[in-house]
Amino acid sequence: MLSKSMVRFFCSCLIIGTLGQALGHCQVPTELELNSPRPFEVIQRRGFVPKSSHLNRAGGATRGFGDVRVSMIPPKVQFTQLQVRYLDWNLGEAREFPLDASRWQSMEAIQLDGKVQGTIRLPAGGWYRLEVRLVDRDSVVAQGQVGPFGIGELFLVAGQSYATNSNDQHMRVEDSSGRVVAYDSTQKSWRIAHDPQPISNGGDGGSIWPIVGDLLIPVAQVPIGFANVAVGGTSSTQWLPEGSLFPRLIEAGKELGDFRAVLWQQGESDVIEKATSEAYRDRMIRIRDTAASAWGKSPDWLLAKSTLHPTVYNEPLNEHRIRVAIDELISSHGFETGPDTDILGNENRGGMGTRRHFSEKGQRHAALMWFATLWNYVNRERPNHEAVLASLPSLHLLEPAWNSSVIYRESSILMQEEDAEYATARLAFPAAEIIEVQSADGRHRFQSGKDFSLLDDKLTLMFRLPTVIEPLRSSQLFPPKDSPNSYRHRKDHPEQNLLYAPGRWFHDRDLEITYRRVSVGATPNLSEDSKNLLQKTKTLLRSGKGLKIAVSGDSISTGLDASGTTQAFPNQPGYPDLVAAQLQDSNRCAISLVNRSVAGWSVANGVADLAALLASKPDLLIVAYGMNDVGRKDPVWYGQQTKLILDQAKASCPEIEIILVATMLGNSEWIHTPREMFSLYRDQLRELSGPDVALADLTNVWTKLLIHKHDLDLTGNGLNHPNDFGHRLYAQAILQLLVEPK
Numbered sequence: 235m236l237s238k239s240m241v242r243f244f245c246s247c248l249i250i251g252t253l254g255q256a257l258g259h260c261q262v263p264t265e266l267e268l269n270s271p272r273p274f275e276v277i278q279r280r281g282f283v284p285k286s287s288h289l290n291r292a293g294g295a296t297r298g299f300g301d302v303r304v305s306m307i308p309p310k311v312q313f314t315q316l317q318v319r320y321l322d323w324n325l326g327e328a329r330e331f332p333l334d335a336s337r338w339q340s341m342e343a344i345q346l347d348g349k350v351q352g353t354i355r356l357p358a359g360g361w362y363r364l365e366v367r368l369v370d371r372d373s374v375v376a377q378g379q380v381g382p383f384g385i386g387e388l389f390l391v392a393g394q395s396y397a398t399n400s401n402d403q404h405m406r407v408e409d410s411s412g413r414v415v416a417y418d419s420t421q422k423s424w425r426i427a428h429d430p431q432p433i434s435n436g437g438d439g440g441s442i443w444p445i446v447g448d449l450l451i452p453v454a455q456v457p458i459g460f461a462n463v464a465v466g467g468t469s470s471t472q473w474l475p476e477g478s479l480f481p482r483l484i485e486a487g488k489e490l491g492d493f494r495a496v497l498w499q500q501g502e503s504d505v506i507e508k509a510t511s512e513a514y515r516d517r518m519i520r521i522r523d524t525a526a527s528a529w530g531k532s533p534d535w536l537l538a539k540s541t542l543h544p545t546v547y548n549e550p551l552n553e554h555r556i557r558v559a560i561d562e563l564i565s566s567h568g569f570e571t572g573p574d575t576d577i578l579g580n581e582n583r584g585g586m587g588t589r590r591h592f593s594e595k596g597q598r599h600a601a602l603m604w605f606a607t608l609w610n611y612v613n614r615e616r617p618n619h620e621a622v623l624a625s626l627p628s629l630h631l632l633e634p635a636w637n638s639s640v641i642y643r644e645s646s647i648l649m650q651e652e653d654a655e656y657a658t659a660r661l662a663f664p665a666a667e668i669i670e671v672q673s674a675d676g677r678h679r680f681q682s683g684k685d686f687s688l689l690d691d692k693l694t695l696m697f698r699l700p701t702v703i704e705p706l707r708s709s710q711l712f713p714p715k716d717s718p719n720s721y722r723h724r725k726d727h728p729e730q731n732l733l734y735a736p737g738r739w740f741h742d743r744d745l746e747i748t749y750r751r752v753s754v755g756a757t758p759n760l761s762e763d764s765k766n767l768l769q770k771t772k773t774l775l776r777s778g779k780g781l782k783i784a785v786s787g788d789s790i791s792t793g794l795d796a797s798g799t800t801q802a803f804p805n806q807p808g809y810p811d812l813v814a815a816q817l818q819d820s821n822r823c824a825i826s827l828v829n830r831s832v833a834g835w836s837v838a839n840g841v842a843d844l845a846a847l848l849a850s851k852p853d854l855l856i857v858a859y860g861m862n863d864v865g866r867k868d869p870v871w872y873g874q875q876t877k878l879i880l881d882q883a884k885a886s887c888p889e890i891e892i893i894l895v896a897t898m899l900g901n902s903e904w905i906h907t908p909r910e911m912f913s914l915y916r917d918q919l920r921e922l923s924g925p926d927v928a929l930a931d932l933t934n935v936w937t938k939l940l941i942h943k944h945d946l947d948l949t950g951n952g953l954n955h956p957n958d959f960g961h962r963l964y965a966q967a968i969l970q971l972l973v974e975p976k
Contacts, residue, residue, distance in 0.1 A: 360384020414447025
């Protein structure tokens, strides 16, 4: 049951703004009974990439995110929409976040087990307050709220007395907001982690965990949670799957769902039992592996060395055996290093007249050791693509632009004819409704009727001048040769160059337009039948075992000129990282990405480098060339070189599957990217495709989108690189081959 002081309902007559329209009502809304999240709950964050967590990163620090399960008892009212919003909560004093964080958002929900349930993705941090309301047409019919809760780091603690309340001094959480919390598995509730910890059979003394959390808070800057199931005086035998304590461990892990790691602090009782190194090693492997099977995931286990108990025994040989076993578990069996608290002696240990574990000084020193271990562990480098996970909902990578009813953030550059009193932006498809127009860097939003109008052709937005984004004049498109921001030369006009500006020049001038289409046309033929392709890869993804992806390509595959390569907001990476992030998020499995693409490479370079790439033993190979090859005007040679890659890949890795990427179109006016060559090069790839070789046809996607758009609408450099939207198109085409539609 939720505390009345922590779950408050508001039932007054009011007017509330939401999603661009006001909701008004004069009846008292029904009170919602919220079951999840719970007060003081910490949800384990995902997507924390330490090297992207610095404050001067374009777009701000990325500290990860959490998927918060929202659950409530369904009220006996009719409603058509469930809406949520989150606000900051500093122990009861709520204040709204700036910009979009405090907006009401619609949330998809299902009815399951007699409850209405849904999920909202929130940034790591807290404390937060969550407000929920049910809407029927223009009225709020039910509402409620819960808090505080947060998204941070969550640890499952197990072992024996040094991990429990068996130490001399009761410790209190000193964080002013109480962001160090403990889970009470008996009460199924959370509370601030003042000692004694809520551990069944865990004693009534002090622990180290309030101090560990307090040390982590200032640097992690997210709430810290501990779920402690340790029991004093227990040996590893009692934690075996057939032992009495194993169900306790499994139940706690299931109740938490996701958590960062198991913190194992145990060994004294095995010293007393004179366990051999081999026996302790084998028991720990069985405990970990059986727990992983029961949980359906394999969290890391950090093993502390806590074998010393000087007031109880003096067994250096038996202590040594446990320490040797722990070293072997870490070096050879995938366990992680915890602190060595055996170095703490003398004043760190309680004497005969105490609880005979850690003294107050020992508690603080042991906590400091755990802090150092955990901070180094949490801050291990993570794959770059995990920094994208938090922003995936806004990227819509599973909703391909070419066959979706809503086109999200389609790019267009403002263009102005000479002496015209207006500028225009072009759409790929006729629009029934313009939903949002913003600058690509997110700094400016534009209002229909005030800043722009949709013309009668439904394909053109006309912008009034002046505007905050400087339009590109037609006279700038083909500057004289040797001009700055230009590259030679224009097709059939050697005296003219083309506008060329790698980096953020085009990004700073791009608009992103979200709109609803008049109708959805036919899907480009991205593959023969994606449903029957790449079955081994799809099986690996469904199994949750993870996937190793290798990429061989040119500068497009390095990510140029996505905003992430120029430290411009929103810091979006290129398509390989987008694909890896979406696959990891959709399948909740680890994705390994090895990308050996190099700017300027031809397919022949890919052949030469293939052995080095295949050394990573990938399950899936993405081959993406063509932009630097079409100028050769020899599609047969291109097909032969690509076949060499396929043959060598299959000879080296017989189970490998391959995606061939037909490149985007280069600027039609550039001498090095003859437009007529692209489809011929694509056709060579199509002839090589089959059940385990799929084609992602970006040539076709670009052809379709450029019917009504200008080449510069989709470019990141003016010639031959995609912008952020273009990289999303690449990712959408590849993901359409790998992720089955829901």
